[in-house]
Amino acid sequence: MKQIHYQEEQRFTQWWLWTLLLGIALPICHGLYQQLYLGKPYGSNPASNPTFIGFGLLYAGILWLFYVMRLRTKVTDKKIIIHFYPFLKREFLKNGITTAKVLKYGFVGGWGIRYWTKYGTVYNVKGNKGLYFKMNNGDKYLIGTQHPIALKKVLKALSWPIED
Template sequence: MSDQVILYSEQQRFKQFWLWAIILGAAAIFWAGFIYQVLLGEQFGNRPVSDVQLAILFALMGVGMPWFFYQMKLTTEVRPGEIHIRFWPFHVRPVIIHLHLVRDFEKVTYNPIGDYGGWGIRWGFKGKAYNMSGNEGVQLRFYNRKPLLVGSQDAVALFEAIKLAKELR
């Protein structure tokens, strides 16, 4: 079924200002330490690490961490009879949800922190969630497992595409 027509496609990235402020603020500390100690030759902090250790920390935290968060993306595709969800880089292949296993579904507004503990691939009392930003999505209820929430920036279009995909299967 992977060569079938795509009824809905959405790609999301982390775009919360506060998250990027924390990530870039932490990275800036490593940039400052690297520039100050390695490039300018001054001691950075009361108990400085060696230049090699600082260069490794700079590469991991000053460059690697922002790049890692920038590369993260949630791709949702609705095809006849199935939904493909891929949370890069954690999913090498998409998670395929067969719609014949879905009992019912609805568009929901939820509290990401209160209901699931935040954004990303999350588990909470209300089931599992795939979300990147915002507070809207489609809640899928299954016959044989806990509910799954698929976050979306256009939950109405996702809901309509799932309804059509379930009919086309």
């Protein structure tokens, strides 16, 4: 593999997000405990035990997904590699990029993978700074970063088509 000149990994570590996710989990856990262990129906219209267990497992899966999701960005001499684990892996070749810019982009409808924004396809996990670039075929992309200055410096040093 080519030498990696820049590497970054971002995860969903926002305190408010985890407070919300775990706050939703508490009543689910309480209800499961009350209904399955204590044998007292949970709520005024309780779900059956298999339905409640299924819902609890589904929510545990959502929590696990947020825990393992990450955006990895790597820059080599010839390409940018992103891996939005566990969903996709993409490579963008240097010779396919016409222009690039590190910018502050504001809100694009949430975090994750966003399509059809004014920046094209957006890959972000947190924050509001990223590498925006256009491809030869007209496609546009934005990759979120927590280290915009370092990323820009590396791209300039490698003679990528980066604007100031």
